[in-house]
Amino acid sequence: MEKSQEFADVAKTMAKIDVCMMQTVGEHGVNTRPMSNNGEVEYDGDNWFFAKSDSTKIAELAEDDRVQLTFADHDGPNFISVWGTGAVVDDVELKKKLWHEGLEQWFDNGPEHPEVALIKVTANKIQTWGDIGERVIE
Template identity: 25%
Template sequence: MTREQAIQKVAELIRGIKFCMLVTQTDEGHLHSRPVTTQDQEFDGDLWFIGGKDSEWVQDISKREQINLAYSQPDGQNYVSITGRASLVEDRTKLEEVWSDFYKAYFPEGIDDPNVQLVRVETHGAELWESSGKLASAFQTAKGLLTGNQADMGTNQSVALE
């Protein structure tokens, strides 16, 4: 699969999933997950987020840039785990592009709040799990139970994004 095909495949699977789990490493070396909001933009190999400069996850990224993002679409039984390098970006034009009034709940001064931090994730690779859907998965599970054969639960593949 080419890089362009991999990007297209990941874009297809994460499209419409508003929240994902972002995993960073803490000062103690522990992995820490928390939900973050993916910006509503076409995936081109980079993902963008807005966080608070004083938030733990932004502080983690300022010290250790390697992250993981986990996307889940249980209704379609599709899952994506993305690895990448996060960076803290000061780019007013990009911030204006991704900003929405949703963030006023977190940043009372709006886009000019001094705590607003734009975060870019340059993706390295992704692990994809795709199912044929809930009904097909239920059928495959029942078939596996009845026949004693392993159920076909869809496809799994790793793709390079850099």
């Protein structure tokens, strides 16, 4: 299968999954937490997440940019693991563009507030299992 088709399959499956688990590396090892996946954003190898600017994950990314994301589509069943590098992006216009109404439950003041940070995870390797096939994309 052509790499662009493999990527399209991953993107289509990923868009259906509301929450993924994000792992970062901290002082005491790997930290894992659920993160809202914005399926409205067309996946191009970058995942985008909102976080509070004073959160542990933001501090950890400043020290070690390695990130792993895991997605589980229980209706599929499909599973996706993404290994990549994370960075904090300070771009108010991009935050406004990626913002969706559901984020208001975590961020009272909207995307323009300084407490709202944007994390970009750029994929280095993707592995899939399930109905979308077992494969590795690098």
